Amino acid sequence: MRPITETMLYDDAIAVVMGAAVPIAIKDRVALLDADGRVLSSDVMAPLDVPPFDRAAMDGYAVVAADTFGAGTHAPKTLTCVDRVFTGQVPMRGIKPGECIEIATGAPMPDGADAVVMVEETDRNGEAVRVMTPVYPKQHVGRRGADLAAGQVVLAAGQTLNPARVGAIAATGVIDVEVFAQPSVAILSTGNEIAEPGQPLAPGQIYDINRFTLETIVRRHGGVSVALPIAADSVEDLSAALDTALAHDIVVFSGGSSVGERDLILDVLHQRGTVHFHGIAVKPGKPTVFGEIEDTPVFGMPGYPTSCLSNAYMLLVPFLRKMARLPAWTPQTVEAPLTRRIVSTTGRHQFYTVRIVDGSAEPAFKASGDITSMAHADGYIEIPAQTDVLEAGTIVRVKLF
Amino acid sequence: MRPITETMLYDDAIAVVMGAAVPIAIKDRVALLDADGRVLSSDVMAPLDVPPFDRAAMDGYAVVAADTFGAGTHAPKTLTCVDRVFTGQVPMRGIKPGECIEIATGAPMPDGADAVVMVEETDRNGEAVRVMTPVYPKQHVGRRGADLAAGQVVLAAGQTLNPARVGAIAATGVIDVEVFAQPSVAILSTGNEIAEPGQPLAPGQIYDINRFTLETIVRRHGGVSVALPIAADSVEDLSAALDTALAHDIVVFSGGSSVGERDLILDVLHQRGTVHFHGIAVKPGKPTVFGEIEDTPVFGMPGYPTSCLSNAYMLLVPFLRKMARLPAWTPQTVEAPLTRRIVSTTGRHQFYTVRIVDGSAEPAFKASGDITSMAHADGYIEIPAQTDVLEAGTIVRVKLF
Numbered sequence: 001m002r003p004i005t006e007t008m009l010y011d012d013a014i015a016v017v018m019g020a021a022v023p024i025a026i027k028d029r030v031a032l033l034d035a036d037g038r039v040l041s042s043d044v045m046a047p048l049d050v051p052p053f054d055r056a057a058m059d060g061y062a063v064v065a066a067d068t069f070g071a072g073t074h075a076p077k078t079l080t081c082v083d084r085v086f087t088g089q090v091p092m093r094g095i096k097p098g099e100c101i102e103i104a105t106g107a108p109m110p111d112g113a114d115a116v117v118m119v120e121e122t123d124r125n126g127e128a129v130r131v132m133t134p135v136y137p138k139q140h141v142g143r144r145g146a147d148l149a150a151g152q153v154v155l156a157a158g159q160t161l162n163p164a165r166v167g168a169i170a171a172t173g174v175i176d177v178e179v180f181a182q183p184s185v186a187i188l189s190t191g192n193e194i195a196e197p198g199q200p201l202a203p204g205q206i207y208d209i210n211r212f213t214l215e216t217i218v219r220r221h222g223g224v225s226v227a228l229p230i231a232a233d234s235v236e237d238l239s240a241a242l243d244t245a246l247a248h249d250i251v252v253f254s255g256g257s258s259v260g261e262r263d264l265i266l267d268v269l270h271q272r273g274t275v276h277f278h279g280i281a282v283k284p285g286k287p288t289v290f291g292e293i294e295d296t297p298v299f300g301m302p303g304y305p306t307s308c309l310s311n312a313y314m315l316l317v318p319f320l321r322k323m324a325r326l327p328a329w330t331p332q333t334v335e336a337p338l339t340r341r342i343v344s345t346t347g348r349h350q351f352y353t354v355r356i357v358d359g360s361a362e363p364a365f366k367a368s369g370d371i372t373s374m375a376h377a378d379g380y381i382e383i384p385a386q387t388d389v390l391e392a393g394t395i396v397r398v399k400l401f
Numbered sequence: 402m403r404p405i406t407e408t409m410l411y412d413d414a415i416a417v418v419m420g421a422a423v424p425i426a427i428k429d430r431v432a433l434l435d436a437d438g439r440v441l442s443s444d445v446m447a448p449l450d451v452p453p454f455d456r457a458a459m460d461g462y463a464v465v466a467a468d469t470f471g472a473g474t475h476a477p478k479t480l481t482c483v484d485r486v487f488t489g490q491v492p493m494r495g496i497k498p499g500e501c502i503e504i505a506t507g508a509p510m511p512d513g514a515d516a517v518v519m520v521e522e523t524d525r526n527g528e529a530v531r532v533m534t535p536v537y538p539k540q541h542v543g544r545r546g547a548d549l550a551a552g553q554v555v556l557a558a559g560q561t562l563n564p565a566r567v568g569a570i571a572a573t574g575v576i577d578v579e580v581f582a583q584p585s586v587a588i589l590s591t592g593n594e595i596a597e598p599g600q601p602l603a604p605g606q607i608y609d610i611n612r613f614t615l616e617t618i619v620r621r622h623g624g625v626s627v628a629l630p631i632a633a634d635s636v637e638d639l640s641a642a643l644d645t646a647l648a649h650d651i652v653v654f655s656g657g658s659s660v661g662e663r664d665l666i667l668d669v670l671h672q673r674g675t676v677h678f679h680g681i682a683v684k685p686g687k688p689t690v691f692g693e694i695e696d697t698p699v700f701g702m703p704g705y706p707t708s709c710l711s712n713a714y715m716l717l718v719p720f721l722r723k724m725a726r727l728p729a730w731t732p733q734t735v736e737a738p739l740t741r742r743i744v745s746t747t748g749r750h751q752f753y754t755v756r757i758v759d760g761s762a763e764p765a766f767k768a769s770g771d772i773t774s775m776a777h778a779d780g781y782i783e784i785p786a787q788t789d790v791l792e793a794g795t796i797v798r799v800k801l802f
Contacts, residue, residue, distance in 0.1 A: 032598070036617045050772075051607055057770060087634070088593025090604045106594050106704065108605050147771040155776065162802045163621070163713075167614035167706055168776035171607075175599040192489025193507050197433070198576040203491045204509050206452055206572075213568035216437045220564070233488070303507065305568055312564075332731055369458060370548040371451075375556065375569035401563045 004279035004287060009385065010314070010349035013280045017290060017315050020276065020297050021322040024249065026181035032169055035161050037222070038179040039325045044154040046172045049145035054109040058140040061100040061122060061129055062091075062113035065137040076123070076130035085110065100129055109141060116140035148172060160326060183323045185223045186245035187214045190231045190238065190255030190265070191303055209305040209371050210254035217312050222324035223250070231255075238268050246296050249323065252316065253289075254301040254308045265289055265300040273298065281385055283348040284368035285311040305371040310351040310380070331379070331399040336361040342390045344383045353377035354398055361396050377401070405680035405688060410786065411715070411750035414681045418691060418716050421677065421698050422723040425650065427582035433570055436562050438623070439580040440726045445555040447573045450546035455510040459541040462501040462523060462530055463514035466538040477524070477531035486511065501530055510542060517541035549573060561727060584724045586624045587646035588615045591632045591639065591656030591666070592704055610706040610772050611655035618713050623725035624651070632656075639669050647697050650724065653717065654690075655702040655709045666690055666701040674699065682786055684749040685769035686712040706772040711752040711781070732780070732800040737762040743791045745784045754778035755799055762797050778802070 008016070027041045056062060063079060071077040079100040085091045087106040094111030095101055101110045109116075115135040123130040148154055154168050155161075161169075161177075169177060187210075195205040197212075208230060215225035226248055231241040238253075245251040253265055266289060269275050273293030278300070280288050284307035289300030299316060301308040317329055336354075339362040344350050354361040356378045364377035374380075379400035383390065390396065409417070428442045457463060464480060472478040480501040486492045488507040495512030496502055502511045510517075516536040524531040549555055555569050556562075562570075562578075570578060588611075596606040598613075609631060616626035627649060632642040639654075646652040654666055667690060670676045674694030679701075681689050685708035690701030700717060702709040718730055737755075740763040745751050755762040757779045765778035775781075780801035784791065791797065 032613060033616055036621065048602070051770070052602060053605070057768070086593065088595075088605050106592070106607070142768065142770050146768070147773050154773075163614045163617040164710060164772060164775035164778070164802060166617045167610040167710065168772045170598045170613035171610045171706070171772050173596075173598045173600075173602065173608045191507070192487065194489075195574075197571045197574045199574075201449070201453060201574065204454070204489050206507070207574045209568040209572045212433060212571035213564045215434055216564040216567045220437065305572070309565060309568065330733055332733065367458070367543065367547070369452070369543050371565060371569045371572050372548050372555075374565035377565070401565060 007279040007281040007286060007348075008277045010280060010282050013277055013290070014315060014318065016276050017319050018322060020292065021319045023325045024180050024183050024323055027178055028181045029176050029178050032166060032175050032177055035177050035179060036163065036166055038161050038177075040155055040157050040159050040161065040177060041180045042157050042178045044169055044172070044174065044177060046148040046150055046152045046154050047174070048172065049150050050148040050171045051142055051144060051146070054144050055142045056103040056105055056107050056109060056116045056140065057142045058116050058118045059105050060103065060117045060119040060140065061131070062095065062103045062110050063100045063115055063117055063131070063135065064095065064097050064113060065115035065135050065139065067097055068115070068117060068131050068134040071131045071134045073132050076132050079129050079131060081124070081127045081129050083110070114138060114141070158325065180325050182222055182224045183249040183320060184226055185218045185250045185252060185320065186226050186228055186248035187211055187218070188228045188231055188241055188245055188251065188253050190233060190253055192233050194230050194255065196230065210301065210303070210308045213305060213309045214252055214254065214301075214312055217309070217317065218320065221317050221320050221329065222326045223320050233264060235264055235267060238264055239272070242268060242272070242293065246294060249296070250320065251296055251298045252301060253299065255303040269293065269298060269300070281348045282311070282314065283346050283350045285314070285351065286348065288315070290315070302368070304368040306368040306373045309374055313380075314351060334379075334398050334400065335395050336398055337393045337395055338390055339363070340392045342383065343388065344390070345388045347385055349385045350383040351380050352383055353380045354396070356398065361398050374401070408680040408682040408687060408749075409678045411681060411683050414678055414683075414691070415716060415719065417677050418720050419723060421693065422720045424726045425581050425584050425724055429580050429582045430577050431580055433567060433576050433578055436578050436580060437564065437567055439562050439578075441556055441558050441560050441562065441578060442581045443558050443579045445570055445573070445575065445578060447549040447551055447553045447555050448575070449573065450551050451549040451572045452543055452545060452547070455545050456543045457504040457506055457508050457510060457517045457541065458543045459517050459519045460506050461504065461520040461541065462518045462532070463496065463504045463511050464501045464516055464518055464532070464536065465496065465498050465514060466516035466536050466540065468498055469516070469518060469532050469535040472532045472535045474533050477533050480530050480532060482525070482528045482530050484511070515539060515542070559726065581726050583623055583625045584650040584721060585627055586619045586651045586653060586721065587627050587629055587649035588612055588619070589629045589632055589642055589646055589652070589654050591634060591654055593634050595631050595656065597631060611702065611704070611709045614706060614710045615653055615655065615702075615713055618710070618718065619721065622718050622721050622730065623727045624721050634665060636665055636668055639665055640673070643669060643673070643694065647695060650697070651721065652697055652699045653702060654700065656704040670694065670699060670701070682749045683712070683715065684747050684751045686715070686752065687749065689716070691716070703769075705769040707769040707774045710775055714781075715752060735780075735799050735801065736796050737799055739791055739793055739795050739797055740764070741793045743784065744789065745791070746789045748786055750786045751784040752781050753784055754781045755797070757799065762799050775802070
């Protein structure tokens with residue numbers, strides 16, 4: 001058994017991890033409706049003007065603006081209505097001075113017309129339309145290409161899609177887009193004691209938790225999770241599992257909460273690649289390993305479920321999002337006073353779970369072996385290594401799960 | 402053409418909408434790995450203790466605690482190591498006073514042992530283990546059921562799943578859960594001018610945007626989106642489309658940006674159900690209709706893409722989340738000074754898009770017909786109806802898309 005004798009400070013560890021994160025270069029083409037949240041890998045160009053024609057922006061009458069100059073409630077200008085154009089139609093004729101055409105919002109402007117008078121500003125009697133207000137040229141007209149001009153960059157490579165951006169692409173008639181692939185994350189629970197949920201437990205076994213928490217968090221943060229079968233605690237089994245895992249962009253082992261098991265992952269990493277660190281000054285989550293094999297980043301997370309998941313939040317999420325080219329995660333936060341004193345004299349950066357009860361932050365941490373430390377919490381606070389005590393009543397910023 | 406002569410204040414409109422939102426009662430059973438973000442419809446009970454046995458919480462030696470009392474660096478207590486138990490194994494024998502068993506973190510405690518001495522606090526020579534520090538009974542022991550006790554409620558009905566909660570359910574060996582169904586939202590673009598992206602445009606036509614923005618936002622907020630074919634502007638076509646749409650939990654029409662088209666949706670709603678409002682004092686998005694047909698809520702969104710999407714944020718998202726039993730949406734926000742003055746004298750509650758540029762909020766709004774008003778913005782501010790002017794430099798809270 002080789003205990004950890006030296007740990008890396010959290011700030012140094014996250015710097016090492018982020019330094020190793022190479023934004024993904026692989027590209028995918030996906031249907032526009034499935035592209036929300038994805039990152040464009042090339043500029044999207046507008047193949048046509050949007051709108052593709054000058055159109056009425058109001059219901060009313062298409063007019064020659066100059067015909068309305070000087071119009072007022074008590075001095076209306078009277079025009080002759082010569083046609084009607086609905087949305088989706090094409091005007092059958094144009095207008096000359098003194099004429100107007102009834103027009104619906106969105107309908108193409110007739111030739112000769114350069115403005116629209118709102119229906120509310122008119123009074124009609126047969127074909128005679130009295131206009132009560134002047135309009136200036138282009139008023140209430142949505143001009144061809146005003147939204148997007150043909151050849152214009154609608155959205156640039158690197159932008160993350162959201163509902164409005166999906167809509168802007170639809171506006172150009174495009175139905176699929178080129179995006180960066182989502183990093184594929186191999187997830188591998190190790191440990192002779194780990195059993196697959198849904199199967200009966202043998203004596204001495206417990207159910208796998210980490211595969212479920214890791215798969216879920218990876219999917220939330222722009223990765224594709226691929227669970228590999230649970231590996232037993234032997235160099236041969238781990239090394240064989242690694243051969244499969246290295247086909248993916250990121251490898252995340254969990255397990256080896258014991259010193260002996262952790263050594264196995266370390267041994268395999270030393271044998272086949274590089275170890276960047278093993279042991280971080282964080283609590284929980286100290287026995288965490290990070291390295292690379294054949295340029296593939298490999299995380300060795302602690303087996304304890306709370307330690308594994310807290311380090312997933314603290315290390316894997318920032319790493320994965322950088323690799324996926326997503327903006328840094330900014331969890332929703334609330335500020336709340338602590339209901340009681342927290343002593344944190346470990347010299348480690350602490351990830352401390354809390355519940356929000358009546359607007360206050362109540363410590364929820366049980367033990368790092370207990371998933372309920374997190375499942376029964378609403379979020380967490382971070383306590384820097386050099387902070388020893390947070391008094392009751394201290395206002396803390398809670399990052400919500 | 403029937404212009405809107407009276408509008409409802411936004412606060413009143415949202416109250417009407419929320420009053421009509423009935424939390425969904427339909428239940429689904431889903432695989433645990435697909436349950437993240439879903440809402441439990443029944444309590445999840447633990448069928449077994451987690452952990453299912455007392456286990457070592459540290460690597461070291463399982464001992465009789467009383468044997469270590471009085472131990473110190475200069476006065477070690479010597480015990481005889483009689484066996485070794487790895488994680489995933491079952492101890493083959495127990496211990497008597499004076500004995501100890503080497504034990505790995507997570508391994509079941511041998512009979513007779515009631516504490517673990519950390520390996521770092523020991524010194525071994527053959528079978529003689531010198532213990533340098535005392536341990537109290539139960540020290541470094543993870544007790545059976547400490548995380549979850551058999552029969553305990555792991556998570557209660559109504560809770561929304563997240564990575565830690567998915568993990569807590571996995572811990573009990575359960576692999577599927579009963580959750581509330583996601584409301585099914587029928588989305589229906591109307592308008593003779595609307596063409597499906599991917600198809601060529603006929604003269605006078607524009608591509609459908611609203612179906613794409615609405616489907617995307619519905620999926621983000623806990624709904625299942627079901628797009629129906631574009632419906633033409635006639636009472637018959639709309640009414641026929643509605644027959645299909647009413648099989649869903651929510652119906653969202655978009656289109657009818659023109660007064661005439663809007664009247665069609667109103668006519669159909671009046672004919673077949675109840676109109677709660679038509680016309681809201683918001684900008685953009687004034688010509689919005691809300692009603693019910695056979696207890697199914699029906700939204701008639703404006704056809705203009707920015708108006709449609711802003712009202713989706715302002716009305717549909719709160720409604721959908723309540724129906725889906727999700728907590729209210731709390732968008733990420735940033736505070737930033739306005740780069741220039743905004744005049745808002747419309748007497749309407751305004752949804753105003755901005756870009757964040759060098760830490761300042763720059764107005765991004767073009768026209769409600771322009772999807773780029775939103776696609777080229779980072780978020781929006783809300784300007785209450787009674788606020789007429791926001792001076793340059795005013796600190797605004799920007800809700801990010």
